[in-house]
Amino acid sequence: MVGLITFLAGVSTLSACKKNSEDNPPSTDSTVVLTPYEIIPPAHFPVLKIPDDNKPSVERIKLGRMLYYDTLLSNDGKACAGCHLQSKGFTTDLLYQGVTVLPHENLAWNTNFMWNASIQGTLEDAMLFEVQTFFATNLEKVNQNSTYLQLVKKYFGVNKITYKELSYSLAQFVRTLISRDTKYDRFIRGEIELSYDELQGRNLFFSERGDCFHCHINPVMTDNQLHNIGLDSLYSKELDKGFFNLSGKVSDLGKFRTPNLRNVALRKHLMHDGRFGSLEEVVEFYNSGVHKVSNVDPIMTKPGKENGLNLSSQEKMQIVAFLQTLTDLTLLADTTLSTPN
Ligand code: HEC
Ligand code: HEC
Numbered sequence: 383m384v385g386l387i388t389f390l391a392g393v394s395t396l397s398a399c400k401k402n403s404e405d406n407p408p409s410t411d412s413t414v415v416l417t418p419y420e421i422i423p424p425a426h427f428p429v430l431k432i433p434d435d436n437k438p439s440v441e442r443i444k445l446g447r448m449l450y451y452d453t454l455l456s457n458d459g460k461a462c463a464g465c466h467l468q469s470k471g472f473t474t475d476l477l478y479q480g481v482t483v484l485p486h487e488n489l490a491w492n493t494n495f496m497w498n499a500s501i502q503g504t505l506e507d508a509m510l511f512e513v514q515t516f517f518a519t520n521l522e523k524v525n526q527n528s529t530y531l532q533l534v535k536k537y538f539g540v541n542k543i544t545y546k547e548l549s550y551s552l553a554q555f556v557r558t559l560i561s562r563d564t565k566y567d568r569f570i571r572g573e574i575e576l577s578y579d580e581l582q583g584r585n586l587f588f589s590e591r592g593d594c595f596h597c598h599i600n601p602v603m604t605d606n607q608l609h610n611i612g613l614d615s616l617y618s619k620e621l622d623k624g625f626f627n628l629s630g631k632v633s634d635l636g637k638f639r640t641p642n643l644r645n646v647a648l649r650k651h652l653m654h655d656g657r658f659g660s661l662e663e664v665v666e667f668y669n670s671g672v673h674k675v676s677n678v679d680p681i682m683t684k685p686g687k688e689n690g691l692n693l694s695s696q697e698k699m700q701i702v703a704f705l706q707t708l709t710d711l712t713l714l715a716d717t718t719l720s721t722p723n
């Protein structure tokens with residue numbers, strides 16, 4: 383189970399990086415010259431924090447893109463892009479070991495990763511887990527690839543490829559997967575109008591009545607926090623126990639990280655285990671299906687919501703219409719993010 387594997391890897395990332403640089407002293411015969419690449423976040427986005435030792439460069443982003451699409455990293459013929467497909471907002475219709483594959487868009491603003499937030503830190507930390515633990519990338523095999531060896535020597539000034547260079551490059555590419563051009567972004571920028579239903583749905587989403595915005599915060603649509611939203615009254619699958627599987631605390635049962643909602647209309651399976659197959663089902667859950675377990679998030683049962691949201695069928699439809707304005711066709715069609723030639 384992915385959640386359990388991540389538990390083992392979550393904490394020790396920094397020391398692993400340090401170890402890598404000790405094992406991999408700087409090469410003496412090359413000077414690294416990188417072309418700075420400026421990531422300009424949309425004006426209505428929060429400040430973007432990027433680690434000082436991995437500032438964006440044209441070269442490392444390019445290398446990261448090659449790696450993202452290369453099956454060489456795995457031991458069973460998979461590439462990252464095999465489960466994180468651009469056409470689906472960098473996720474897939476298939477579940478992996480009963481878990482919904484999380485999309486890759488705007489991960490640059492995440493402070494933790496995975497459904498149960500088992501990885502804390504930067505994108506570099508998340509990518510280190512991906513190559514070192516999830517893929518268990520065979521470094522010997524990667525070092526035998528002369529193209530990658532040359533590129534890593536040139537762009538990192540080291541003599542061999544370790545998990546650090548792989549994760550730093552992947553992090554650079556994934557940081558450029560920015561969704562900024564949904565219909566809703568265009569509306570915020572004053573470029574277009576929303577339809578009546580979309581606008582009503584948006585008003586509900588951001589009102590105390592619909593009450594989605596406390597957790598799905600605009601514009602990244604997540605608060606980076608864990609919540610028990612009352613999906614279950616009994617946790618029949620280990621997976622459904624969420625953050626409890628890491629902390630062992632009963633108060634963490636059923637807690638999951640708020641997912642970002644961009645491109646959510648493209649997802650075939652919704653929630654951590656894909657239990658819902660449509661946005662209508664999700665909205666109905668929030669409307670009438672919340673289990674009032676002892677550690678359910680107070681937001682889910684605040685005054686006025688004791689008996690659910692009491693939305694009319696028209697209002698439910700309007701929230702769905704708003705969620706559909708979060709689809710970013712520009713991101714899906716961006717050829718600078720697709721399989722490199
Ligand atoms: C076999 C399918 C599969 C492959 C291949 C795969 N992933 Fe994933 N990925 C998943 C699943 C499933 C999750 C959600 C796991 C969880 O939360 O427990 C996920 C989650 C992630 C996340 C967390 C996103 C978030 O919002 O927290 C990142 C980052 C990620 N993957 C990066 C990668 C990278 C980089 C590669 C290649 C090195 C890769 N993945 C390959 C299935 C896959
Ligand atoms: C208390 C915080 C909170 C509130 C309030 C909230 N959500 Fe969520 N939302 C979450 C969390 C956490 C999950 C993931 C739960 C899981 O998978 O176990 C989620 C999942 C979702 C998903 C599935 C996304 C995916 O990728 O599978 C959708 C859609 C969604 N919420 C929409 C809404 C709407 C619409 C509202 C308002 C009616 C709302 N949420 C209110 C925290 C919240």
